[in-house]
Amino acid sequence: MANSQLNASQRARDIAKMEAGEIFDILVIGGGINGAGIALEAASRGLSVALIEAQDWGQGTSSRTKGLIHGGISWLEDREVHEIAKVAAERGIMLQTTAPHLVKLMPFIWPIEFGIKDRIRQIGVAFIHDMVVRAGVRGAVPPPRTCGVKEAVRAFPSLARSPRAGALRFFDAVVTDTRLVITVLRTAKRYGATVASRVQATKILRDASGKVNGAEVSDQLRPGHRFRVRARHTVLATGPWVASSSLQMSPELADKVQLQKGVNISVPRSAIRGSTGVYLATPSRPITLVPRRTHWIIGSYCRPYDGDKSHPKVLEEDIEALLEQVNSYLSVPISRADVESAWAGVRYLIVDKDHPQGATMRWPYISDVGSGITAIFGGAMTLYRLTAERTIDQIMRHLDKWRPSRTAKLPLIGAADYAKMWNTRYSVAATAGLDSVHIASMLNRYGDEVEDMLALIKQEPVLAEKIPGAPERLKVEIVWALRSEGALTLTDVIDRRLMLGRRHQDAGKEAAPAIAEVVARACKWSETKKEAELADFLSAH
Known part of the structure; x- marks a missing residue:
């Protein structure tokens, strides 16, 4: 091989x-x-x-998604029952076989509105979904269940009680795209x-x-x-x-496709009180609130698009529209000042005149x-x-x-011995002289390749240092991005290997100089080249 x-x-x-x-x-x-x-x-x-x-x-x-590996519950809302088993099976394959180090289960709540019709519809959707999912992938995902408004608010304290009648609790999955x-x-x-x-x-x-x-x-x-x-x-x-x-x-394909932009935002974990993801069936399209370690990812707000495909801009009106839809479900609204970062992705949807919204990218x-x-x-x-x-x-x-x-x-790279290393992560951390929190987070990004990364640290102990400005990451991850993951520029490393743009309000600017030093040393860049790369990154952010 x-x-x-x-x-x-x-x-x-x-x-x-x-x-x-x-x-x-x-x-x-x-x-x-x-x-x-x-x-x-x-x-x-x-x-x-x-x-x-x-x-x-x-x-x-x-690289501009909200990071969901979903089981297709929203597809049932659109009556796409025939596709659910396939979608759920793909999620199960990633969770159990191909990418258990990257794809993780996450609990969600789906607020139930007052009104018997809404309640019956949501519960029916959930349990049909569960039957289909379990027929295809047994044991991968716990079953959904309903709960009252008090339990829903305990799981997600920021949920507005009125006009809620409770919630549906279910599991979906997340990934770093x-x-x-x-x-x-x-x-x-x-x-x-x-x-x-x-x-x-x-x-x-x-x-x-x-x-x-x-x-x-x-x-x-x-x-x-x-x-x-x-x-x-x-x-x-x-x-x-x-x-x-x-x-x-x-x-003839011109009548079948439509270009759309999807906008996502991130806010600090402190901006929303909750320990679970949230699925919101808004009038336009479903919006999810996905908790990550330091922030929430919220999206997507979608609209037709005909602008620059390489650098789609997030407009103020996009952010305002997304916040307006989300805030109607929250007891304490998210302010514009809470938004740390925003990004947009562009893709073609397949036009379907019979679809309730006129198009679907399902x-x-x-x-x-x-x-x-x-x-x-x-x-x-x-x-x-x-x-x-x-x-x-x-x-x-x-x-x-x-x-x-x-x-x-076929397990993806990093998956084969991930479970074994995860079960021994504390001893792995102790042997390497590293914090177990760092080892755990690295295992969930690199899987069993952490063993090779620790070998690099043994050869060059300075790589065990935390990155100034991004202390949740180690310097070895910078070198790994260059040696093994195809990063060719400073921006490649910061934006799409370390993913600092979505985790930091300054989009990684504070950490950029320290990262540039490591990259320059590893790539044998001149001082002029290093400064040019740093300038390119800063000008784009």
């Missing part, structure tokens, strides 16, 4: 392999969760795969995928018959350097950018938009593996090959 490390040297080797003229079975364009999942699905079935991403891994919509993307991608690399970030597809290539046979690409780190990547089949998994190429090849749309090319529209973090399985099933028919999917039983 191949080395799973992603770094500058690996990138150079893989680009050289692409340039050498090898004809891959599949070229995947787009390194978000869908692209990473498709690369893993293909590579684990024995297909040769090349994957390119124009930016950093997961830099687009996949970019950690899942990087882990899936590295697992694909372990199975032989050839991958490179900051390589942009500039032109789709065709043979004499018009069949797509690869792409002309540009190395973003070597301005002007272009080369061709050849493949028997190409997949567009470019998120909000997918339509630019797909609609030219299949104009299920991805996999379309052959031309001979030799498939495009992915929409999707969800929960469904990445099933999306990939269905995509490769479809492509294998074109390639006249068939090998069954393995990914439902």
Whole structure:
């Protein structure tokens, strides 16, 4: 099995392999969760795969979610009963097999309004959901139950008592989105995928018959350097950018897709009193309040969008609209001053004229938009593996090959010995001379690879130090991001490996100089290069 490390040297080797003229079975364009999942699905079935991403891994919509791996309870609200078992099964697969180190159960409450109709509807939805879930994944998730308003307020003291009649208590799951993307991608690399970030597809290539046979690409780190990547089949998994190429090849898709922006915010844990997540069935669409260690993630507020796809802006009116909907359920409203950070993700929804809201992004749309090319529209973090399985099933028919999917039983990197290390975390911490809290949090980000990280600390004890300005993180995590997780810039490290932007009101600015010192030393940057990287990060935040 191949080395799973992603770094500058690996990138150079893989680009050289692409340039050498090898004809891959599949070229995947787009390194978000869908692209990473498709690369893993293909590579684990024995297909040769090349994957390119124009930016950093997961830099687009996949790094701008609210971090839910949901069991689909809101789908039942929209009467999408037939899909619930599949969604719940995918959540169970991640919890039990593929990513137990990354995906965690979390209790939620769903406030019940006064009125017998509302009460019957919510209870009915929950228990139908539970029956479907348990039929597919036994033992993974505790059953839902109803509770009175007093118990609901004990679990979530910030809940406004009136006009509540109680709540439904149920479990869902959460994940740190970019950690899942990087882990899936590295697992694909372990199975032989050839991958490179900051390589942009500039032109789709065709043979004499018009069949797509690869792409002309540009190395973003070597301005002007272009080369061709050849493949028997190409997949567009470019998120909000997918339509630019797909609609030219299949104009009829224009009536089926709609671009929307989803806005999420974070507020300090102290702004809301509660120990459980909250599901709010607002008139427009469900909104969730998800508690993390230092903050709450609240979202998503969605609206149609036609602006910059690379840097979608969060407008004041977006934040105000989200706060207005949430505050109607809270005894003490969240103020605008409480909002530490806000971010937006952009993705295509599949238009459904029969849908109550006119569009749905519940299920991805996999379309052959031309001979030799498939495009992915929409999707969800929960469904990445099933999306990939269905995509490769479809492509294998074109390639006249068939090998069954393995990914439902394939632990992602970090999962294999996670349970063993978790059960011995206190002794692991004592042996390493580290705080058990740090070891526990690292295990829930890196799984059994913590053992390799501790080996780095043994070689270089300074890496055991806490990061100034972000004391919940250790310096070894910076080096790990560079050596194993494909971070190429200071911003890659801070925003999408350490994820400080969502955890700190200053978006990681206080910690940035100390992180820059570690990165500069590890990458042998000059003082000029270090200062330029720091300036780039600060100007963007």
